[in-house]
Amino acid sequence: MSQPNVLILRAPGTNCDQETGYAFELAGGTAGFAHINQLIEKPKLIKDYQILCLPGGFSYGDDIAAGRVLASQMQSRLADVLAEFHADGKLILGICNGFQILIKSGFLLPPDEQGLPATLTWNENGRFIDCWVNLKTDNDKCVFLNGVEQMYLPIAHAEGKFVPRNEAILNQLSANHQLALKYCRPGGLNGFVPFPHNPNGSTAHVAGICDETGRIFGLMPHPERHIDPTHHPRWTREGLAERGDGFAVFENAVQYFF
């Protein structure tokens, strides 16, 4: 197969589309951009793509709650289209606001009779925070984290605290290798992860989740902000790496189709 096409989906308030597209391009994909209005009007256009990415931002201002308006819009207008896209063996990535949308629309963790199994809500300290976090992976299932053990990435969000409806759900996700990304202490240390290493108070330090197939992945940290070695906050002390840690996420997505 040739270079996979990546659809970067924009909506009012999306703001990480350009650099996310650039990251996919750098990883060997071909990035295309579409506005949600355009996709709703002409859902067929998604057939030209192998990867769908919902980039970061504040869709519809994150008014009501982060990602909520776009999630409900997609749920009501695009549920079938996306189900078919996924069933075709294609990939879906949601970063930050994209993750919030995937969770709240039920695409990532489908609702049961009691509703959605989990949500992403306000950070423990009640405000937006931009900082870098250490991450550890469970890459058993998640296509995007193939071969990745640890990452150092920035987060920038106000509503990133993962809250499952109950412990059983959490345990099941864990057993199923769906808790793909967790905040950890520097050096990958397990155990208790205090603030600011767990920057938002996420249950079980969850930073990213994949679906049962490992082909839908949502994460709060921004891999597209650690592509270039000069993105690293300490490159002037520690020297320039060959690539930023986040690059692997895009490379894995693109490589999946080769």
Add this chain to the structure above:
Amino acid sequence: MLFPAGIPLFLKLVDRVTNTIISSKQAESAAVNSQTTLWQIDIFPVEGQPNRLASEVLDNAKDLQINHSMAISAARGFLIQGTLTREQVEELTGNLLVEPVVERCEFALVGSDSLSQAPADLSNLVHVLPLPGVTDPQAESALMAMKQLGYPVEVVRTFKKFWVSDLSTADQQLLNSKILCNDSIEMIVVGPLQLSELHLGQKYEFVKRDIALAGLSDDALMQISQDWTLSLSLIEMHTIRDHFETLGRAPSDIELESIAQTWSEHCSHKTLAGRISYRDENGPRTFSNMLKETIFSATMQIRADLGENDWCVSVFKDNAGIVRFDENYNVAFKVETHNRPSALEPYGGANTGIGGVIRDTLGTGMGAKPICNTDVFCFASPGTPYGELPPGVMHPRRIMKGVVSGVRDYGNRMGIPTVNGAVYFDERYVGNPLVFCGNVGLIPKDKSFKEAQPNDLIVSIGGKTGRDGIHGATFSSAELTESSDVTSGGAVQIGNAITEKMLMDVMLAARDRGLYSAVTDCGAGGYSSAVGEMGEELGAEVWLDKVPLKYEGLSYTEIWISEAQERMVFSVPESDWQEFQALCASESVEATVIGQFKPTGQLVLKFEDQVVGDISMSMLHGGRPPVVREATYQPAPPTPLSKIEEKSTEDWTHDLCKILASPNVASKHWIIRQYDHEVQGGSVIKPLVGAENDGPGDAAVVRPVLQSRRGLAISCGTNPRYGDLDTYHMATSAIDEAIRNCVAVGADPSQIAILDNFCWGHTDRPETLGSLVRAAIGCQDLSVVLQTPFISGKDSLHNEFSYTDGDGNRKTISIPATLLISAMGQVPDIANCVTMDLKKAGNVIFQIGVTGNHFGGSHWAMVNGMTGGQVPTVDAERAKSTFAHLHQAIKSGLIRSCHDMSEGGLAVAVAEMAFAGGLGADISTDEIGIEMPEVEAEAEIDVSYALAAILFSESNTRFLVEVEPQDVHAFESIMGDVDVQRIGSVVTEPKLTIEMAHNLVIESDLTALKQAWLGTLDWN
């Protein structure tokens, strides 16, 4: 505030005496019969989840010392009006409004008893709603989403609901008026909501209004100026009266308003760009346009000196200054102030401040893409006791919190990284906080200029027009008083960042498709300024009835001068209109033709085909009568520094900690971490740097073109305390500081562009205006020598606050003369960037520059309560050479870390480098000499004085650098004639020691220093 005059009653409250509210039962059956009903939805966190709204109130109540045993519960909520059934409302809560897992809700028809069941021990119910007409972005998004989901909804409003424990009447009042509700944007309803409907405004009955000026006395003319909030002077009123007399008719209200907007200080800068007769110790000097003959003239001279290497593109002309970036792009830079609105409603003021400056760069040339923000604030100390505040003033801590969240919520939503900033505290900002918002934009070279063409359509896109911010331009030219918070409600607004983001997205696409010939932002003065400016050389006809409104009832004049946010005006050729409109529609952005540029030289305003205004562009832009203003400057006589007591090592170390903990120097991480400083993916040097990502970087560097290695460094400099001694040296020091910060991270000093923002007190006083003119002369002198051009600027005058104190005396607080210099430097290759944190034990530390006895206005003097002393000055030639040589050293890779020396001098700079790097430093000051003017040298100078100068003097143009041992020789030789002193080395032990002549004078663990620096503004 309940229903200020002139604002339509959006919320029709039922008069509880004469009307009985329809019962819930009746209304429910009405709902079944698809009649309009009004539902209230209260949303609470589920048990185990924090109640953020309640915690915030409790936190603020602590600041105001309200009863500490107060308890509170809070809900957010929506009022929804439509033909909805109970089942539909239930669906809506589940599908859209309530967050599953973490929230629960209660809903019923407004007025239902079920909504007013008090929780245990919380008996007092209070609702807070946005005032009619105030932007409510949450409600707008909710309404849009509900409509898209197919629900029959007409109007949505948000509200907050509080249940409060019993408080004393005084506490309850304080809570209501100072915490729960800001009456410039909100209203409070005590008890259950009793609403029958959410109204949509009232129909406007068109009547053209003329205002007779002929034959009026001076008093009567001034009364008109005041009654209409025109802020026009008597001479200006005379000119207008005479102009219309020659036309043989009376002006209409809209003509008078247009002239007032165009001639306002805010829009025309009539004071600084006017005639000034100035006198200082060097004698008299007369300006016919002060700014043009000082700052602007410096830039012209630099451009002439550079000849074909001139890298300025467009200066002091467009909404932002433009300079060259690389072979494909130019960059635009602008910093604006939004002071008065921020004093009344800090969140909305800062919010619309950042929104406004973003539209400035968007409206520059054919439109620049915003790539980063800078935000600088001046407040009174957040520790000011509540009882010491003048009446009518909001607590500085509350102002600061509001301003920071306003900038955060707008900047972050726009997807523009906020990379630079500063906060300056001084008690004189208590009634007049300053909020500077800046934006840098990237613009293709061939899109840097614009010109509206005859017969182009005038097109407005983005937000709708309401009564928002009417008289903002003329209001911002007036003084604040303790009653401003009651009378100026119309001037305060809330922004909606997403409306602006949507506008920006389609606008940049339209730019690249070439669909318009000119664009400008709608800022102060609204359409009146935007269309007036764009059509200045041409003429325009505007059809005011075509403007899309938020609600009915606006008069033609209100439409014309409204400062509703998130609007921009384009000049679109008729042949491109369809494509332009379709592009906007494809992303749900409203675009409307509101007129046409016509080559008549006249500004014609129509409402429903009737001419309501017809003024010549020449009268509007050239008719303002010149005023000669007096300005004098008498430099304060030099006073010696207070006597320095003999000090021990502990004393000196304690002084260092005090400066590190002083709020101007202390870490601003609480603010910085709330801003997204990495969106757009071009972050190179972040605002916080070092081993733990928390040291104070000198300037941020971004890479605006992802495919390129070329960077931009953004920094600033300001020091109002120096201005108390001499505004000339305050100005040159601010320039030096802004450039130092840029150069320290690797920017090329030969390509730094700077901006001026003057915020001053009442310039009607000759001595106040004189202090400003003197600062401008300082700017001119240094700019020319350094070849650092000013490319744009802005002023905000009359920043004074008047009130009556407890004894009935009228008092006025003027802000200190405040000049902010913002710098934008260019980094040819970002791989050469340097940060300020110490890197490796064994490396050598050098001080660059000459140390003098500059204690005047210094932080060391401040924390010790000392007065007098020399104000820091800049040796221009020396500065130029220092910057150039240091840049060569950085470019050659010889510098491992570099830090600018500013507040707190050597001691603070080296302490910051050490704790940022997590490495100690052993410093000996023996190589440092002190350069003193002769006069002072004759005074009694003892060891303490010399030591204080070495440790804490704030002499300009100095840096500390870290050099690898093997590079020392190369470094010394590349620095040439520049004064460089080897002062010590980096050590592993986390400790700072400074000794002079083998005596230890400062000794501290890094932890203690860092804690002092981190603790002051480490808020929850």
